[in-house]
Amino acid sequence: MNPELFVRRNIYHLQPYSCARDEFQGVASVHLDANENPYNQGLNRYPDPLQRTLKEKIAGIKQVRPAQIMAGNGSDEAIDLVFRIFCEPREDNVVAMEPTYGMYKVAADINDVEYRPVPLEENFRLNASKMLAAADSRTKAIFLCSPNNPSGNLMKREEMLIVMQNFNGIVVIDEAYIDFSTGPTWLKELDNYANLIVLQTLSKAWGLASMRCGLAFASEKIIALFNKVKYPYNVNTLTQNKALDALNAVNRKNEWVEMILKAREPLAESLKTLPVVEKIYKSDANFLLVKVRDADKTCRFLTEKGIIVRNRSKIPLCDNCLRITVGTPDENSALIAALKEFSNELNK
Numbered sequence: 001m002n003p004e005l006f007v008r009r010n011i012y013h014l015q016p017y018s019c020a021r022d023e024f025q026g027v028a029s030v031h032l033d034a035n036e037n038p039y040n041q042g043l044n045r046y047p048d049p050l051q052r053t054l055k056e057k058i059a060g061i062k063q064v065r066p067a068q069i070m071a072g073n074g075s076d077e078a079i080d081l082v083f084r085i086f087c088e089p090r091e092d093n094v095v096a097m098e099p100t101y102g103m104y105k106v107a108a109d110i111n112d113v114e115y116r117p118v119p120l121e122e123n124f125r126l127n128a129s130k131m132l133a134a135a136d137s138r139t140k141a142i143f144l145c146s147p148n149n150p151s152g153n154l155m156k157r158e159e160m161l162i163v164m165q166n167f168n169g170i171v172v173i174d175e176a177y178i179d180f181s182t183g184p185t186w187l188k189e190l191d192n193y194a195n196l197i198v199l200q201t202l203s204k205a206w207g208l209a210s211m212r213c214g215l216a217f218a219s220e221k222i223i224a225l226f227n228k229v230k231y232p233y234n235v236n237t238l239t240q241n242k243a244l245d246a247l248n249a250v251n252r253k254n255e256w257v258e259m260i261l262k263a264r265e266p267l268a269e270s271l272k273t274l275p276v277v278e279k280i281y282k283s284d285a286n287f288l289l290v291k292v293r294d295a296d297k298t299c300r301f302l303t304e305k306g307i308i309v310r311n312r313s314k315i316p317l318c319d320n321c322l323r324i325t326v327g328t329p330d331e332n333s334a335l336i337a338a339l340k341e342f343s344n345e346l347n348k
């Protein structure tokens, strides 16, 4: 399967912008090629457009080759690029599970590409044949998210494999929450599927949401297309440096993940004892999807107490559901205390 067959014609023929830092890659002591200010050392130079040092580091941690990595301004940049590279506006379409991460549809809408949501089954199970049935000859990409947001569950590997093996187009697997799950990453399959794009991010487990660094992993051919279309300097120097620091301290990330996972089950247990809580879905992520008696009222009460959770009740299959991020032990206790108070008020 050659991903270049699915590329928009204008992108295939695109002569990309060539920046000064692309044309010269050796070591130089005098830089008079990019109209930079020679003063303000540290920030005066344009960043490495291909983030070579950062990718070397990521490649070591993730056990992939640097040429299989794209770094972007959050995963959202990679999601948008999938549409800009592969989907002809008003002609092509994409298929995605529902409910899932909202940015896929927003990116589709912005790019004027038809978005085909396919409802998940009971307990948010993936049904591969339904996903495939929604696709046609103009379907350029299928979006899978595992663990899924907002449901929190891992999708079954066998079902995902059926999609991978039977769809003639790009398969995007969003693994934003993979560090919190026991599921194996799809990164191992990159060499087996030239049409696979795996998304990960430094925004969640690595604790760097403010820094904006998302990662796309794919075949060299797909990464070359990403590099051709992305803004040349899409990841700034401060972000590249900070990301390197974080990646040099994997243990810190692992400790955070451990603390968050250790807090997740007690939080679920405490929530279960509350009369306002009807159901807690199984989570493989750093949040819980919680079905309550009245999501709007519960949210309003919590907001008055200064506690914000995500009301997902208007989303298909998420009737009266709140998405609650696992916080620090103090934050989790504050949530439970407030919900107890809310339960007592209801019973008055």
Ligand SMILES: *Cc1c(COP(=O)(O)O)cnc(C)c1O
Binding pocket: 073, 074, 075, 076, 077, 101, 145, 148, 149, 174, 176, 200, 201, 202, 203, 204, 209, 213, 214, 215
């Ligand atoms: C949070 C999240 C992301 C992360 O997006 P960034 O732009 O990298 O911060 C990606 N996918 C899903 C499903 C998410 O929930």
